[in-house]
Amino acid sequence: MKALVMGGGMAGLCAATDLCDFGVEVQLLEATDILGGRATSWVDADGDTVDNALHIFMPHYCNCLGFLAKVGAEPLHWTQGITNYDERGRSGLLPIGGGARTVLEAMRSPTMSLIDQASLGLAVLTSALMSKEELDACDEITLLEWFKRHGVTRNAIAHFRPGGAGLTFLELNQVSAKALLYWTSSFINREYMLNPGIGFANGGLGEIYVEPARRYIEARGGKVETGRKVTGLLVRGNEVEGAVTGDGETVKADFYISAMPYYELRRVLPDEALDYPYFLDLWRLQEAPSVSVQIWFDRFVTRMRNIAAQIRGTFNCFADMHTIVPRLASKATGSMVEFVLTPAFHLRGLPAERIFKMTLEEFRRIMPAAREAEVRKWVVTRERQGIFAQRPGADRFRPPQRTPYPNLYLCGDYTKTFISAGMENACASAHLAVGHALYEHLGKEVTLFSRPTAYNEYLRKGLAAGTALGGAALAARFLRARGRKVTA
Template identity: 30%
Template sequence: MTAAAHRAVVVGGGLAGVTAALELADAGVRVTLLEGRPRLGGLAFSFKRGDLTVDNGQHVYLRCCTAYRWFLDRIDGAALAPLQDRLDVPVLDVGHPRGPRLGRLRRSALPVPLHLAGSLARYPHLSLAERAAVGRAALALRALDPADPALDGLDFATWLGRHGQSPRTVEALWDLVGIATLNATAGQSSLGLAAMVFKTGLLSENGAADIGWARVPLGDLHDALARRALDAAGVRTALRTRVTSVSRAQDGNWQVATESETLDADTVVLAVPQREAHGLLPAGALADPDKLLDIGTAPILNVHVVYDRKVLRRPFFAALGTPVQWVFDRTESSGLADGGQYLALSQSVAHNDIDEPVTVLRRKYLPELERLLPAARGAKVRDFFVTRERTATFAPTPGVGRLRHGACTDTPGLYLAGAWTATGWPATMESAVRSGLSAAHAALAALGRHRAHPLQEAA
C-alpha cells in the first residue's frame, strides 16, 4: 500500500488531535479530523461576549515547553505568543502583618542553579532561614528521577516536609508555582509529577521557566491558525461531528461511525478526554480499560472583571494572603479599546468555588482585587463574569502515573492521545501536543513510514 493510500481518522480537535492530524498528514497520510464542537482548540479556546473576545481561561507555557513551541511554529503562531526575555514574576503578599509587600521571582544570566539564587536571596515573603532551606531542597530535587515509579506513589508535601520546608515556604513558593502548573496543592500532587515540573522548569536550563502567553485570543491560534494549517496539509476537518462508535471490520480495517456517516481507516487516533476514550474503546483495546475511569479530574475557575479605567500596570502578577492566585491583563487581546481594563483571574484547585453563583463570587473577589490593587477602589466595574472548567485537567494525585496509558493500545492501528496520557508531564498544552506527536509517530512506524520526530530534531 502506498503512503498516499493510508487513511487515518483522528477523533478530537484539541491540541492533541490537531497535532496528530498535522504530523500524519505531513507524512503523506490522508487524514480526517472529527470534532464534536463547532471549533478547534479543546479546552483552550475563545468566545464572544458582546464586543469582547474572551479566552475561557488564561493559558501560559514555558520556554522548556518544546512541543508546544513546535506547535506554534507549525501553525505560524509563534510571534503571537512570545516568551519573556527573562523569567520575571511579581508576587504581591497582602497578608503580611506590616502591610502589602511586593517580591519578585526572576532569573539572572548565571548558570543553573545560580540563575535563581539572587532572586531567592531577596525574596521578601520568606525568612532568611526559609530561603536557605529552599536552596537545600532544590539541590535534593535535582537528584530525583521523575520517571522513577516509586516517586509516583508519594505526595510532594511529605517530601518537602522531610527536606525542611515550612508551611509558609510551601505556600509562598512551592505551591505558588505548583498550583498553577499542576492544578493541585503539594499535598495533592504526585512527587513524580512535581519533580518533573520543578526540575524541568526551574533546574534544567537557565531560561527554561521564561513564561509565554498569547497576545491574541486563543481562538486565533488554536482554531483559526490551526484550521488554516490543517487545510494546507490536506486534512479534511469536520466540526460539529460527534463520533458514536469505533470498531474493527472483518477485513482488519477500522470503522469510525458518526451520526451522519461511517469512515473507513487504517489508523484511528482517539484524542479525547479519558472518559470519552473509555466509551469509544472497542473490546480488547486495553487490558484494563477501567483504569481510565480512575483518573480523577480537577477544576479551574476563571474570574473576568472589566473596569472603566486602568487599575493594573503590569501584564500579570501572582498573589499571596488572598484567595486570588494569578491576575492577567487581557485588555488588548480582548479588543477592549475605550480606556477601560479587562483583568482575568486564573483560579486553579477551584473545588470550593467552581459551583458558586456569580453573585457570591463577585462578593468574594472584587474586594480582594481592591486589596491588591488600590487603583481598583475607585473604579467602576463594567462587567463581571466567570468561566468554569469543571474537568479542566486530570488530577495529578499520587498513583496517577500507573493509570495513564501510552499512545499504543493492544489493538494494531488504534492509538490514544490527550494531555492525560503517559507523557510524563502534567495536564498542560505541552502534554497535549507531546501526546499527539507520540500517537502520530507510533502510527507512522506501524505503517512503515519513517519520519524524524520534531522534538528529536530540536534536541
C-alpha cells in the same frame, strides 16, 4: 492512507498537522463548535477576546513551541518570574522561570526571608539532581510531604502553593510530588538558560494558534469538521472499523487517533474493550476541575508586567492581560484581569455571580487601585476537567499512546510520557501517537517528539566531581598536617 483524528484540542490539532506533513489524508472531528479544547479563546459580541482559561508557556515546552512555530503562530511574549501577593497586599518576586536579575530582585522580597528562599532553592536543586527512577518514586508521596522531608520552610511552601495549584489544580497535600517536581527539575535545562521566562500568547489562543493550525491542515487537503461528536467506536475482531458520529454516520479510516479526554473515550469504547487492563485503567483516572474568571475594568488597575499569584485565597494565579500582552495592550483602555481558581472542587457548583463577587472582593483587597474602578464586564468559565488529577499513584494508570487495537492510538495531556499534564504533554503525546502510527501503517520511522536539553546530568556530575575534588583537597591537607606533626 487515511487517518481519523477525534477531538480538536491542542493534541488533536497537533496530531493532524503532523499527519499532513507525511501526506496522510486527515479528517478531524471536533464535538463542539470551537477548536482548541481547553486551550482556546473566542471574540464576544463586544469584540473582546474571551479566554477559556489563563495559559502560560514555559521555555522547556519544545514540542508545544515547535508546533506553534510550525503552524505560523504569532511568537509568544516572554515575561520574568511570578509576583506573589500576601493578604496585606505586599508583593515579592518568585524567580520561577526567571534569570539572574529576577533572582536578585527576589532576594529583596518583603514576604520571603533569605532562609525561605534558600530552602526552596535547595529543594529545586535537589529535584534537578534526581535520576528518572528517583523522580518516578516521588509519585508515591505528595509534594507537601516531599517539601517537608527536604526542609522547605512553611513560608516558602505557602509561596509555592499558588503556582503549584495553578499548574495541577490540586493542593500541595493532594498532588503527587512527581507531577510538580517534573516542573522544578525542568528549570535546569538549556532552554531556561537561553530564555529564562514565562511565555504568554500574544493575543487570544484562538487567534494565535487555533486558526493557523486549521489553515495548515486545510491547506494540505485535510478536513476539519466542528460540531461533529464521536458517539461510538465500532470494533471488529481486534481492529477499529469505524467511528459513529452524532448524526448517525460511520466514518472510516485506516487508523484512528483519539485526542478526546479520557472520560469521553470511556463513553465511546465498546464493552469488549474492557477485557483489556489497558482500557480498564482509564476508569481509574479522575478529574481536577477548574474555574476561571475574567474581569474587564473601566480603567487600568495594575501595572503588571508578569503573572502574579495570591498566597492565600480563592484564586491563585492572575494576570492583567491588557498590561502584559502587547497585542491586547495596544488597543486597551482599562485592565482585563484573568484569574485561575483552583482547586475548584468546592467552587464548581456555585452560581457564577457568587464566584465573580468572591474573586473581585479578594482582588480589591490586594490591589487598592481596583477599589475605585468600575467593572465593565465579567465572565466565569468552568472546566469539568481542568486537568486530570495527578494524585499520588495516578501516574501508573496514564495510558501510553499505543493501544491494544493496532489501528487505534491515543494522545492528549493525560496520556503517558515523562511530562506532567499540560499543553507540552498534549503536543508531545500527539507526536508520539503519530510517530507510532506512521511506523506501523506506512513503515516510516520518524522522530517527531523532542526533549529539552537537560543539564541535570552535567550538574550531577559537576557536583560529584566537585565533592570528590574537595574531599581529596581536605584529605591532602590533613595528611600534610599529620606529616608535619610526625616530623616535628
